[in-house]
Amino acid sequence: MKASLKQNIIIAVCLLYTLLFIYAATSKLLDFSNFQVQIAQSPLLSAYAGIVAPAVILVEYGIVFLLWKPALRKIGLYLALGLMSAFTIYIYLILNYSDFIPCSCGGILEKMGWTEHFIFNIVFVVLALAALLLSPTPGHKQSWRTILFPLLSVLTGTCLVVVLFLSSEHIIKRENNFTRRFLQHPVLEDKIYDLKFNSYYFAGSHEGKIYLGNYTAPNILTIIDSSFTRTHSRTIKLDVSRQPFRSAKIKVEYPYFFVYDGSLPVVFKGLLDTMEAKKTAMDTYFSQLEIITPNYFAFKTLSNREKTNILGTVALKEVPDVSLHYDLLEKQAHGIFDTDGLLLRDSSRDELIYGYFYRNEFLVMDRSLKLIRRLNTIDTVSRAQVKVRQLPDGTYKMEAPPLQVNKNMTAYNQVLLIQSNLIGRYESREIWENASIVDMYATDEQRYLGSFFINDRGKNKMAQMLLTDRYFYALSGNEILRYRLRNDIGVFQRGKPKNQ
Numbered sequence: 001m002k003a004s005l006k007q008n009i010i011i012a013v014c015l016l017y018t019l020l021f022i023y024a025a026t027s028k029l030l031d032f033s034n035f036q037v038q039i040a041q042s043p044l045l046s047a048y049a050g051i052v053a054p055a056v057i058l059v060e061y062g063i064v065f066l067l068w069k070p071a072l073r074k075i076g077l078y079l080a081l082g083l084m085s086a087f088t089i090y091i092y093l094i095l096n097y098s099d100f101i102p103c104s105c106g107g108i109l110e111k112m113g114w115t116e117h118f119i120f121n122i123v124f125v126v127l128a129l130a131a132l133l134l135s136p137t138p139g140h141k142q143s144w145r146t147i148l149f150p151l152l153s154v155l156t157g158t159c160l161v162v163v164l165f166l167s168s169e170h171i172i173k174r175e176n177n178f179t180r181r182f183l184q185h186p187v188l189e190d191k192i193y194d195l196k197f198n199s200y201y202f203a204g205s206h207e208g209k210i211y212l213g214n215y216t217a218p219n220i221l222t223i224i225d226s227s228f229t230r231t232h233s234r235t236i237k238l239d240v241s242r243q244p245f246r247s248a249k250i251k252v253e254y255p256y257f258f259v260y261d262g263s264l265p266v267v268f269k270g271l272l273d274t275m276e277a278k279k280t281a282m283d284t285y286f287s288q289l290e291i292i293t294p295n296y297f298a299f300k301t302l303s304n305r306e307k308t309n310i311l312g313t314v315a316l317k318e319v320p321d322v323s324l325h326y327d328l329l330e331k332q333a334h335g336i337f338d339t340d341g342l343l344l345r346d347s348s349r350d351e352l353i354y355g356y357f358y359r360n361e362f363l364v365m366d367r368s369l370k371l372i373r374r375l376n377t378i379d380t381v382s383r384a385q386v387k388v389r390q391l392p393d394g395t396y397k398m399e400a401p402p403l404q405v406n407k408n409m410t411a412y413n414q415v416l417l418i419q420s421n422l423i424g425r426y427e428s429r430e431i432w433e434n435a436s437i438v439d440m441y442a443t444d445e446q447r448y449l450g451s452f453f454i455n456d457r458g459k460n461k462m463a464q465m466l467l468t469d470r471y472f473y474a475l476s477g478n479e480i481l482r483y484r485l486r487n488d489i490g491v492f493q494r495g496k497p498k499n500q
Contacts, residue, residue, distance in 0.1 A: 013131040025060035040426035081128035086157035088121040183450040187483035193228040204252030211252040218248035253291040262286040308335030338384035346411040358384035436462040
């Protein structure tokens, strides 16, 4: 091949790389905040968004500079080959080893899918290799450097991305770097029903039916089918009238329902067929209750002896068998507010979960409250930031508003959803002002699965949420909303969502 033709090919390749990198780097620079957020949402580079985002822009501009300095052009081509190889292996990992497929990047490749990106990058890798092979070598003779150096550029770019991927996965999923990954539409809103009132709460679910209690009408159980086409209310009849309830609640564990108020050491149990409930003594006061079987409950209560929240179980017998577990909830200071949290049950696995409100931890337990594992949320608040003052009468009061980490929670099939109260790195405050953020965790091991957001309904934020085998439900203002799961819960739990 004539020298002039070789030189023209090399110049053409340099020109193509220049157009690509100048456009790409300038687009990123003009919208740097958005680019940094995109990197933060990457399933491979989340932990390094603060470094990778500016580094990529600088490297792209630097390569363009080198390509048009004749003495440095070959170095520029080596770097271009390495960078494009890194981009190519990045897309390969996204397509084959990522927990989810993120949205496509913007700029010149905005209209391409990930497969088209991959092919596009391979073309540019081939172009850079061709330019390097055609570049003159000292003495105008082919040498081992002609093959070795391009190969080293490809291997360097590939190894760099693989190392970043593996270390980022460890940091994001294990070390609480608090960089969220927003999944691509894991839930899709498809049904809304106007309940007329904003005082409803989730009382349970069973085979396509959602059971709702009402704080202002504690003896009414509302049943709505999952298609939101049929709804009806039923009145609960207690065998003892005029109970001094402070805030009675209903919980459904089909075919039974339960009415209780922890300020009284009793629970009313009845069948949904009759809606008649009989009083049963529990011999303990409680603040939260979870039904494990019709005659066996888990609860949270305040220990006067330890001055802290504790968990316990009670078996309903002629003489109730109460078992208290003082070692589960770990005190960090005073023991009352720093151990506060939410007790819930994963009915599909018959496991109990306790999520702290003011620190990044939740417990997974079996039905007898034997601790299976302690796991962490992705934020970094490991100690409850609560200021408490003891009053002369011995009671404790918060001195200042606490930093609440976790709010609402729901669990199903070893997936825990937590409505977070803390903004993560690189996240838009506009989203936080207009939506509720939900983080997803596996409960079988320390693993963060991703996040999504539920948009506010006007001025109303999500008040409660419920996860079932097919749908995610939310209560917001007067409305109940049904969201279709893009993938089944088992797939989410394994961290391998199907691609759309």
